[in-house]
Every structure is written in structure tokens, then in C-alpha cells.
Amino acid sequence: MESTMKEMRDGASVLDFDSKSTVEGGVEDVYGEDRATEDQLVTPWTISVASGYCLLRDPRHNKGLAFTEKERDAHYLRGLLPPAVISQQLQEKKLMNSIRQYEVPLQKYVAMMELEERNERLFYKLLIDNVEELLPVVYTPTVGEACQKYGSIFRRPQGLYISLKEKGKILEVLKNWPERSIQVIVVTDGERILGLGDLGCQGMGIPVGKLALYTALGGIRPSACLPITVDVGTNNEQLLKDEFYIGLRQRRATGQEYAELLDEFMSAVKQNYGEKVLIQFEDFANHNAFELLAKYGTTHLVFNDDIQGTASVVLAGVVAALKLIGGTLAEHRFLFLGAGEAGTGIAELIALEISKQTKAPVEETRKKICLVDSKGLIVSSRKDSLQHFKKPWAHEHEPVNNLLDAVKVIKPTILIGSSGVGRTFTKEVIEAMASFNEKPLILALSNPTSQSECTAEEAYTWSKGRAIFASGSPFDPFEYNGKVFVPGQANNAYIFPGFGLGLVISGAIRVHDDMLLAACK
Numbered sequence: 209m210e211s212t213m214k215e216m217r218d219g220a221s222v223l224d225f226d227s228k229s230t231v232e233g234g235v236e237d238v239y240g241e242d243r244a245t246e247d248q249l250v251t252p253w254t255i256s257v258a259s260g261y262c263l264l265r266d267p268r269h270n271k272g273l274a275f276t277e278k279e280r281d282a283h284y285l286r287g288l289l290p291p292a293v294i295s296q297q298l299q300e301k302k303l304m305n306s307i308r309q310y311e312v313p314l315q316k317y318v319a320m321m322e323l324e325e326r327n328e329r330l331f332y333k334l335l336i337d338n339v340e341e342l343l344p345v346v347y348t349p350t351v352g353e354a355c356q357k358y359g360s361i362f363r364r365p366q367g368l369y370i371s372l373k374e375k376g377k378i379l380e381v382l383k384n385w386p387e388r389s390i391q392v393i394v395v396t397d398g399e400r401i402l403g404l405g406d407l408g409c410q411g412m413g414i415p416v417g418k419l420a421l422y423t424a425l426g427g428i429r430p431s432a433c434l435p436i437t438v439d440v441g442t443n444n445e446q447l448l449k450d451e452f453y454i455g456l457r458q459r460r461a462t463g464q465e466y467a468e469l470l471d472e473f474m475s476a477v478k479q480n481y482g483e484k485v486l487i488q489f490e491d492f493a494n495h496n497a498f499e500l501l502a503k504y505g506t507t508h509l510v511f512n513d514d515i516q517g518t519a520s521v522v523l524a525g526v527v528a529a530l531k532l533i534g535g536t537l538a539e540h541r542f543l544f545l546g547a548g549e550a551g552t553g554i555a556e557l558i559a560l561e562i563s564k565q566t567k568a569p570v571e572e573t574r575k576k577i578c579l580v581d582s583k584g585l586i587v588s589s590r591k592d593s594l595q596h597f598k599k600p601w602a603h604e605h606e607p608v609n610n611l612l613d614a615v616k617v618i619k620p621t622i623l624i625g626s627s628g629v630g631r632t633f634t635k636e637v638i639e640a641m642a643s644f645n646e647k648p649l650i651l652a653l654s655n656p657t658s659q660s661e662c663t664a665e666e667a668y669t670w671s672k673g674r675a676i677f678a679s680g681s682p683f684d685p686f687e688y689n690g691k692v693f694v695p696g697q698a699n700n701a702y703i704f705p706g707f708g709l710g711l712v713i714s715g716a717i718r719v720h721d722d723m724l725l726a727a728c729k
């Protein structure tokens with residue numbers, strides 16, 4: 209047995225050395241058994257079984273007062289705990305009571321993070337059993353505020369920090385992480401955290417929150433999840449001056465310096481964890497997000513949540529809404545405010561689905577979709593100055609320089625906000641939508657709540673109760689004219705945990721658009 213294991217490991221290390229030291233491959237990559245995770249030769253960790261005092265401090269195994277009498281004897285816990293034995297159910301009740309007493313959402317967030325550091329199973333039990341109540345705490349919108357204040361609330365690292373200082377040593381850094389069998393990595397460089405902008409290294413809250421959902425909603429083991437923040441600096445002046453800032457105190461590296469660090473990271477991940485590890489890109493700025501996805505989409509199992517996850521969940525929402533507003537996808541006119549990752553990602557998936565349904569080429573179906581950015585409607589006369597990901601949306605049309613005018617001339621049936629800028633669906637915009645639509649579909653997708661294009665209350669009130677509304681961040685039900693309206697939530701959280709689970713358990717090594725369409729269905 210020993211020698212077989214050794215041979216296997218030696219075999220793996222030779223294989224790694226020969227073929228996995230650089231980013232290479234592509235769709236024709238050999239789809240063999242992954243051995244990267246078996247290569248433990250240089251890992252300095254020893255596996256030990258915690259007992260006694262250490263067991264109580266090991267969040268993976270600690271049960272607190274729920275350790276039974278028998279377990280207290282078996283694991284040298286006698287005397288280390290008060291005599292009462294309480295069930296996990298009672299622990300849950302106690303924690304929910306105390307979390308509900310906090311009025312400030314950030315206090316609830318901190319309480320949840322402390323629980324995760326103390327008793328991981330209880331953390332997930334609580335999250336799973338109270339998902340509607342706790343999702344807005346560990347995830348959007350509260351996680352946004354947590355990132356803004358991450359330096360002040362930071363207690364213990366919950367993921368890996370890979371900064372420019374680690375250049376040339378990223379593989380070693382990955383080996384410092386105590387878990388070997390990683391299935392899902394969520395990585396950010398913190399440049400566009402939700403709609404809050406550049407939060408640098410403090411963006412770590414996002415991978416941590418996303419991966420908590422991978423476990424709670426997708427059922428992936430916590431030990432197989434790895435949150436990573438790549439720190440290349442920040443252009444956020446406030447953070448650079450903040451004495452509690454936890455990141456590199458320099459402006460963002462760009463160009464070749466940035467590309468080289470990311471390339472080393474992507475190679476190291478594949479070398480260390482193999483072909484089947486899922487890397488989810490999260491909250492990168494537009495200018496890097498599209499490029500990274502295009503570059504690594506053919507060599508790695510990568511998925512951009514903001515482009516592809518959001519697209520999939522929003523298309524699902526639109527298709528579901530057709531039951532209320534009528535028509536087929538192809539019969540609707542779409543107008544977007546925001547032409548970044550989410551906007552163009554959703555637009556493209558809608559165009560693709562219409563193309564599948566009608567057999568029309570996607571170049572044609574794109575024409576049903578118009579996008580407005582900060583400079584107005586995206587039209588062909590602007591083509592030369594547009595970023596490449598906006599070019600497919602530059603249709604023949606007169607220039608229109610603001611959203612309200614675009615709504616009036618295009619008369620969309622579906623209005624989608626993905627600009628990251630709050631309060632942009634004004635009363636005039638919603639009233640215009642309601643003037644030519646019996647049931648205008650309004651999606652205010654930007655996060656967190658402060659960046660939402662409008663609130664649920666505004667959408668229902670200004671449309672006199674006729675809007676069909678969903679938002680990226682959750683809103684409470686709202687009563688209008690004696691009727692209670694329950695807004696939908698259109699957030700990629702409704703898809704990425706299941707989508708990622710599907711990728712991981714199927715052993716996929718690349719992500720394709722068909723998978724996004726299937727997930728959306």
C-alpha cells in the first residue's frame with residue numbers, strides 16, 4: 209500500500225513537472241484523471257486529530273455545548289465545558305435569538321463570521337435553515353458594507369491573499385493553504401466590488417460570502433472551497449489613506465505587470481489543483497473581466513459570475529415573467545442601462561436564446577436589444593470610441609444621450625438596470641415605461657441596495673401597481689392600494705452555487721454557453 213501510494217505520487221510529480229508548469233492546453237487538453245491534488249510531496253502540513261482543548265478551538269470539528277457525554281469522555285473534553293449538554297437545535301435557537309437582537313446589519317454579519325470561526329457546522333446549519341433571513345447578512349447587501357469596513361472588522365484571514373509581493377512564489381503560497389483537495393475557487397482583484405467600486409484587498413468579503421453559498425446552497429464541502437483575493441493595489445484614495453487598510457498601499461498595477469501576476473496565478477492553480485478545479489472570477493473591473501474570461505476560458509475551468517451567472521439568472525427571470533407579461537422572447541424589446549459585465553452578458557445570452565428559438569442569426573437577434581451607457585444610447589456613430597465588448601451593440605440609430613429619451617424613442621417592454629449607479633430609474637423613466645406597457649418588466653439589478661436603480665416601492669408606486677419587478681438586492685414586500693406586492697430577486701446567487709456544483713460533479717473541464725442556457729432553464 210505504502211509503495212503504491214508513493215509510486216502514484218512520484219508519477220504525479222513527474223507528470224506535473226513535464227506538462228503542467230505553464231498555462232497551456234485548450235479544448236484539446238487531455239481529459240485524464242487529475243493527479244495534481246495527490247501530489248503532496250512538498251506540503252509541510254501534518255494531519256492530526258484534534259482533541260481536548262484544541263478540539264474546542266477547531267471550527268471544523270467543534271460542537272460547543274452540543275458535545276454529548278460520550279464525546280466529552282472520548283475526546284478529553286471533561287471539565288473543559290460547562291455540564292449542560294444542549295442540542296444543535298437549541299444552539300440554533302439561541303443564536304437566531306441573539307442575531308435578531310442586533311439592529312445594525314453589520315453586527316449581524318460579524319456575529320455570523322464569528323460563528324463560522326467557532327463552529328462551522330452550526331454556521332452552515334443556521335444558514336441553511338434560515339436562508340431567507342441570513343442571505344442578506346452573509347451576502348448582498350450587508351457583505352458590501354463589510355468590505356468597505358473590512359480593515360476594521362478583520363479578525364482572522366478566511367482565504368488566501370496573493371499580492372504583488374508574492375510574484376514568483378504563487379505556487380508556494382497555494383501550498384500554504386491547509387487544504388489540498390480544492391474544488392472551487394472564487395477569486396477577485398477587488399476593483400469593482402458590487403456597485404461600490406474599487407475596494408482593493410478588502411474585496412475579500414466577496415469570495416468568502418460567495419463560497420459560503422457554495423456550501424449552504426450548493427452542498428460543496430467547506431474544506432473544498434478556497435476564497436482568494438489577488439491584491440495588485442488600489443486606486444481608492446480613501447483606502448490608501450486609511451490606517452486600518454489591510455492591502456498593499458500602492459496604486460493598481462496594470463498592463464504587463466497585472467497580466468503576468470494573473471498568469472502566474474492561473475498556472476499555479478492548475479498545477480496545484482488540476483484541470484477540474486473551478487475558478488469563479490468575481491467583481492473584476494470590466495476592462496479585465498472580459499479579457500480574463502476570453503484568455504482562460506479555453507485553458508481552464510473558469511466562469512465569470514458577473515457576466516455569465518447574472519446572464520443566466522436574469523434570462524431565467526425574464527422567461528418566467530413572460531407568463532405574466534405575455535409574448536415570446538423575440539416579441540419583446542429590451543433596453544439596458546449599463547453596458548458592462550452584467551449588461552452585455554445578459555444581452556448576449558438573451559440574443560443567443562432568441563437565436564436558438566427563432567433560428568435567426570445572433571447578429572440579427574442582437575438588434576432587439578439596446579444598451580445605454582454613461583454617454584447615452586450605444587449607436588453605430590460611437591463605434592470607434594467604444595470598448596470592444598460594447599461594439600456588438602452599436603446599432604444603426606440616431607444618437608440619444610440619456611436614459612429617459614432612450615426609453616421614449618425605443619419604447620422597450622423590458623427595462624434592465626445593470627449600471628452600478630443607484631436611483632437612475634427615476635419617476636419619469638418608470639412612468640414612461642408604464643405609459644406604453646400594460647405590465648412593464650423592470651429589473652433593477654445593481655447591488656447593494658444603495659446602488660439599486662430604483663426601489664421596489666418606487667417601481668410599484670410610479671407604475672400604479674402595474675410593474676413586474678425584481679432586483680439584485682432584496683426588497684421587502686410592499687403594500688400598494690390594499691394589495692401586497694412581493695418583489696422578485698434576480699441575483700446570481702440563485703444560479704452560481706448550483707451551476708458550480710454541476711460543473712464539479714460532472715467533471716467538466718470547460719464552461720460553454722449551452723451550459724448557461726441549460727442552467728437558466
Ligand SMILES: O=C([O-])CC(=O)C(=O)O
Binds near residue numbers: 513514655
Ligand atoms: O454579489 C452580488 O450580489 C451579485 C454580484 O455578483 C454583483 O453585484 O457583483
Ligand SMILES: [Mg+2]
Binds near residue numbers: 402490491513514
Ligand atoms: Mg459580482
